[in-house]
Amino acid sequence: MTAVLKVQALAAGYGSVEILHRLSLEMGSHGNIGLFGPNGHGKTTLLRALSGLVTPRSGRIEFFGDDITGWTPRRIVDAGLIHVPQGNRLFPDLTIGECISLGAYSKRSRSSERQNRETVLSIFPKLRQRWDQKVRTLSGGERQMVSISTALMASPRLLILDEPTLGLSPKLKEDLCLAIQAISNNGLPLIVVEQDIEFLLRLANHLFFVNHGEVASEIRPGQGVDHSEIMSLYFGH
Structure with a gap:
């Protein structure tokens, strides 16, 4: 079966x-993947390359x-690869409904706009109640809901989330995790x-540790995670 994504x-x-030095990874047709590693070591650059915001110098996606290597961001979005970047980059003076x-x-x-809208509002029911509220008046967690909802309206075949819980309280982080799990349970990788x-x-069964612009380690589905091993990946032995 064709892989969802293959980076070579x-x-x-x-x-x-x-930033990226001959990085390779593959996403199969079943299950989600997670990327982790120190800040500044290539995770966001990888996502930008996947979505056409950074042009690869060599390699293949x-x-x-x-083969989408070198495609424009618009063409990549049209193909169904949708990227939600860090930082809730929304138009502050639009309403929730307008943004979505x-x-x-x-x-x-x-x-599929109407169907996607109903799916979004079933996952984030709070947004239905605040449909006409200006984005600039929302909390960080609510803005993240709007960002993800806007992405879902594009009918993604693959959804990429870059640190979706950054700056959120434990309660909002838990709520967002449940919402993202619901999105995944609907069959979206x-x-x-x-x-x-x-x-x-809780969201991914295949993890890649990105360090110095390369995949330095991989945790495969069913392998299990040793937390001391995670610490040694970050800080050394």
Whole structure:
């Protein structure tokens, strides 16, 4: 069966600085993957390369068997690879409803706009109650709900979440975890970047440790996690 995503010997960076050094990983047709590792070691650069925001210098990216290396962000979105970046990058003066509706701008998502909206509001019922509220008045957790909802309106075939719980309280983190689990249970494959390994393990069964722009270690489905091993990956022996 065709892999959802295959990254082969990917190199990418900014200006004269190379961040990713021939990084390779593969996402099969079953289960989610999680990325973790120290800040500044290539996780976000990898996500930007996958979504066309950074042009790879070499290597190959396949999405459901199609070579998407060097595609524009718009073409990648049209193909169904949707990336929710860090930081709730929303339009503050739009309402929740207006922001979410923007997610359905592509041709492939317009036909399922109504169905996607109902799915979003079943996962995040609070947004239905606040449909006409300005985004700038929302809490961090509520903005993250809107960000993910906007992404779901694009009819993703793969959803990428970059540190979705950053800055959230334990209660909001738990609520968001349950919502993301519901999204996954609907059959949508996920790539999640998180520093909280316990959170990550609830969402992904295949983990990759990214360090110095490479996959330094891999935890496969069913392998189990030794927390002392995780600590040694971060801080050395």
